[in-house]
Amino acid sequence: MEPETRREPEARDEPGAEDDQSCTVYGLYDQDLTHKTILVGDSGVGKTSLLVQFDQGKFIPGSFSATVGIGFTNKVVTVGEVTVKLQIWDTAGQERFRSVTHAYYRDAHALLLLYDITNKSSFDNIRAWLTEIHEYAQSDAVIMLLGNKADMCSGRVIKREDGERLAREYGVIFMETSAKTGVNVDLAFMTAAKELIGRCLELPKEPKFQINDIIEQKPQQSGCCGFT
Ligand SMILES: Nc1nc2c(ncn2[C@@H]2O[C@H](COP(=O)(O)OP(=O)(O)OP(=O)(O)O)[C@@H](O)[C@H]2O)c(=O)[nH]1
């Protein structure tokens, strides 16, 4: 079989690009490069819903069906001129599956850690989740803290500032999301992808994605919670 030929990207010739042995710089331009992102957090915080919203642009209301074990979805995204295949692993939040999911942490380039803004214990458990992440994941993995269900204004028990403070303490990226309305869902995954690419290629990081860009595309159904 003929080997597949690909056009050499110009950015390969950027000074210093080939010096960075820690990144698969050449591979970043290959469609088949896979960045592994893993979703973690307590059961019921909305990991599966977030992934469905990102992948299919929809929210399936109704009774909660807990994930069993682990599953994955592939999604090709473009960040600037770079196309990357994200392999997104959706883990089960239930305690009994923890030993199974730990095995996947070490291969993850990015970890999206969710809590539910209406569920205090899911937020209180974030420190334990971060301890597990630091124990099992690679030290250079991108970590994002996401306060999900931001559409549930009346049920909110975790202030946005509390999430921001915790994220600052651990030096991780923070945002609030809603798998229901779609607010900041694309932004969360794209920020992780952009961070990964930026680390390897040192792409100009400005202009950053603006939270308001996404909010404008997918306006909230109710302007509440001070979630802007
Ligand atoms: N209002 C609202 N409900 C949500 C949101 N995200 C998830 N839900 C609901 O919360 C429940 C749990 O969502 P899942 O996505 O299944 O939670 P999970 O984190 O995957 O749970 P496990 O698979 O057990 O770990 C479901 O009933 C969802 O419909 C959200 O952003 N807003």
Ligand SMILES: [Mg+2]
């Ligand atoms: Mg699930």
